[in-house]
Amino acid sequence: MSKLAIDGVSRVFPGVRGGPPTEALTPTSLAVADNDFITIVGPSGCGKSTLLRIVAGLDQPSSGRVLLDGSPVSTPGADRGMVFQSYTLFPWLTVRDNVCFGLRERGVAPARQNEIADRWLAKVGLEGFEHHYPKMLSGGMQQRTAIARALANDPKILLLDEPFGALDNQTRGLMQEMLLALWEAERKTVLFVTHDIEEAIFMASRVVVMSARPGRIKADVAVPLPHPRSYTIKTSPEFSALKARLTEEIRVEALKVESGALVGG
Amino acid sequence: MTPLVPVSGTRKVALGLAFFVLFVLAWSAATFGGLVSKTFLADPLTMLREGWSLFAQFGFAKDVGITIWRVFGGFILAAAFGVPLGIAMGAYKPVEAFFEPFVSFARYLPASAFIPLLILWAGIGEMQKLLVIFIGSFFQIVLMVAVTVGATRRDLVEAAYTLGANARGIVRRVLLPSAAPAIAETLRLVLGWAWTYVIVAELIGASEGIGHMITDSQALLNTGQIIFGIVVIGVIGLVSDFAFKRANRALFPWSAA
Numbered sequence: 001m002s003k004l005a006i007d008g009v010s011r012v013f014p015g016v017r018g019g020p021p022t023e024a025l026t027p028t029s030l031a032v033a034d035n036d037f038i039t040i041v042g043p044s045g046c047g048k049s050t051l052l053r054i055v056a057g058l059d060q061p062s063s064g065r066v067l068l069d070g071s072p073v074s075t076p077g078a079d080r081g082m083v084f085q086s087y088t089l090f091p092w093l094t095v096r097d098n099v100c101f102g103l104r105e106r107g108v109a110p111a112r113q114n115e116i117a118d119r120w121l122a123k124v125g126l127e128g129f130e131h132h133y134p135k136m137l138s139g140g141m142q143q144r145t146a147i148a149r150a151l152a153n154d155p156k157i158l159l160l161d162e163p164f165g166a167l168d169n170q171t172r173g174l175m176q177e178m179l180l181a182l183w184e185a186e187r188k189t190v191l192f193v194t195h196d197i198e199e200a201i202f203m204a205s206r207v208v209v210m211s212a213r214p215g216r217i218k219a220d221v222a223v224p225l226p227h228p229r230s231y232t233i234k235t236s237p238e239f240s241a242l243k244a245r246l247t248e249e250i251r252v253e254a255l256k257v258e259s260g261a262l263v264g265g
Numbered sequence: 266m267t268p269l270v271p272v273s274g275t276r277k278v279a280l281g282l283a284f285f286v287l288f289v290l291a292w293s294a295a296t297f298g299g300l301v302s303k304t305f306l307a308d309p310l311t312m313l314r315e316g317w318s319l320f321a322q323f324g325f326a327k328d329v330g331i332t333i334w335r336v337f338g339g340f341i342l343a344a345a346f347g348v349p350l351g352i353a354m355g356a357y358k359p360v361e362a363f364f365e366p367f368v369s370f371a372r373y374l375p376a377s378a379f380i381p382l383l384i385l386w387a388g389i390g391e392m393q394k395l396l397v398i399f400i401g402s403f404f405q406i407v408l409m410v411a412v413t414v415g416a417t418r419r420d421l422v423e424a425a426y427t428l429g430a431n432a433r434g435i436v437r438r439v440l441l442p443s444a445a446p447a448i449a450e451t452l453r454l455v456l457g458w459a460w461t462y463v464i465v466a467e468l469i470g471a472s473e474g475i476g477h478m479i480t481d482s483q484a485l486l487n488t489g490q491i492i493f494g495i496v497v498i499g500v501i502g503l504v505s506d507f508a509f510k511r512a513n514r515a516l517f518p519w520s521a522a
Contacts, residue, residue, distance in 0.1 A: 080427065086420050091443075092442040133518070149428065150428075
C-alpha cells in the first residue's frame with residue numbers, strides 16, 4: 001500500500017464577479033510510496049501548489065480524496081509537515097521556540113521539547129542560533145529553521161512548496177544538498193513542489209511533470225541516479241539527458257500557457 | 266535634502282529643539298514687542314510666573330494629579346473592555362458582523378456631546394468624567410484592535426495549522442502575539458486622544474482638574490494661567506507618550522519598530 005494516495009483529486013475555483021469558474025486541477029491521481037522523494041514540477045498556474053495545499057488540508061478538493069496511510073485527510077494536521085515558499089517563522093518566537101511550536105501544541109514536556117528542537121537544529125546546521133529571532137537570520141537560515149520545525153513534529157510526510165524559491169542561486173544549491181542529505185539519513189516521505197527542473201531532478205527519486213490550464217499530470221519520470229548524490233552529479237551525462245527531456249516537456253506546456261494568454265487577452 | 270534619507274541622532278534632537286526655540290522666540294517677539302495686547306496673550310515670563318503661583322499658592326499639583334487620574338482611569342477602563350472585544354471581533358467573523366456596524370456608528374458620536382446626558386445620569390462626580398473618556402476611547406480601541414487582529418498574516422496562521430494547532434491555539438499563539446505590538450501602538454495613540462476628552466469634561470461641571478483651572482482663569486482673564494495649563498498638558502502627554510514608546514520597544518524586541 002502506498003503511503004500517500006491522491007485519488008481523483010480536482011479543484012475548481014468559482015468564477016470571479018459572474019465570470020466562468022476556473023478549473024485549476026483536473027481529476028488527478030498519484031501514489032507516493034513510503035520513503036519516496038517526489039518532486040512536482042511545472043509552469044506557474046499548473047495547479048501544483050493547489051495539489052500540495054489539498055494534501056496539507058489547507059484547501060478542499062472539489063472532487064476526489066487524499067488518503068494518508070489509508071485514512072482520508074480533510075483538515076491540516078501535524079502528521080503532514082509543511083514548508084512554505086514565504087518565510088513563515090513566527091517573528092515573536094526565537095529559533096528554538098519556533099521549532100518547539102508543534103511540540104508545545106501537543107503538550108510535550110518543555111525539557112523534552114528543547115531536546116528535540118536542539119537535535120533538529122543541529123541537523124540543519126543551526127547550532128548556536130537557538131536564541132536568535134527570525135529577523136536576525138538570512139533567508140536560507142529561516143527556511144532551514146522552517147524545515148526543522150516541520151520535522152520536529154515527526155510527520156508521516158513532509159510537504160514543501162517551492163521552499164527555496166526566494167533564495168539566491170548559491171544558497172539554493174546548498175539548501176538542496178542539505179535537504180537531500182537529511183532525506184538520505186532520515187528517509188522521510190517527501191512531496192516537493194518546484195518550478196526549477198534541475199532542482200526537481202537533483203532531489204527526486206521520481207519527477208512528476210504537470211501541465212497547465214487545466215492542471216494535470218503529464219509525465220511521471222523515475223530518476224535512477226544513485227545515492228548519496230553530490231552536487232557534481234548535476235554535470236553528469238545522465239543528469240543532462242534527463243534535464244533535456246524534462247525541459248522539452250515543460251517548454252511545450254509553458255508555450256501553451258503563453259499562447260493561451262495571448263489568445264485569451 | 267534627499268527624500269527618505271535618515272538624519273543622525275544628535276541632528277534629529279537639535280532640529281526638534283530648534284523649532285521649540287523658534288516658537289518661543291516668535292511668541293516673545295509678539296508679546297514683548299507689543300504686537301499683541303497683554304489682555305489676549307500673556308508673554309512667556311508672565312506665564313512662568315503665573316505657573317509658579319499656581320503651584321505655590323493655589324494647589325495646582327492636586328488639579329494635575331486629579332486630571333491624570335481621570336485620564337488613566339477612563340483609558341484603562343476603555344482598554345480593559347475594548348481590547349478583548351476587538352480581539353474577539355478580529356478573530357471571529359460572526360462576532361465582527363454582529364458588532365462592527367454599531368461600533369462604526371458609535372465611533373462618530375462626539376464624546377463631548379454626551380456630557381449633558383452623562384451629568385444627568387451620573388451627576389458631576391468622578392464617574393461622569395471617566396465615562397466621557399470611556400466613550401471617547403472605547404469604540405476607537407475596539408475598531409482598531411479588530412482591524413489589527415484581522416490583518417494577521419494568513420501564511421503564519423496556515424503554518425500554525427500544519428503544525429497541529431487548533432482554533433484556540435491559533436488565537437492564543439498566533440493572532441495575539443502577532444497583533445500585540447500594533448495593539449500597544451493603538452493604545453498609545455488613543456491615550457493621546459483621551460487627554461483631549463478629559464479637558465472638555467472638566468470645562469463643564471468640575472470643581473477640580475486642569476480643565477477647571479482653565480475655566481476659572483478665563484473668568485479672571487488670566488491668559489498666563491490658561492497657557493500654563495495647556496503647556497502642562499502638553500508636557501504630560503509628551504512624557505507619557507515617550508514612556509509608552511519605550512515600554513513597547515522593551516516588550517516587543519522582535520518587532521520591526
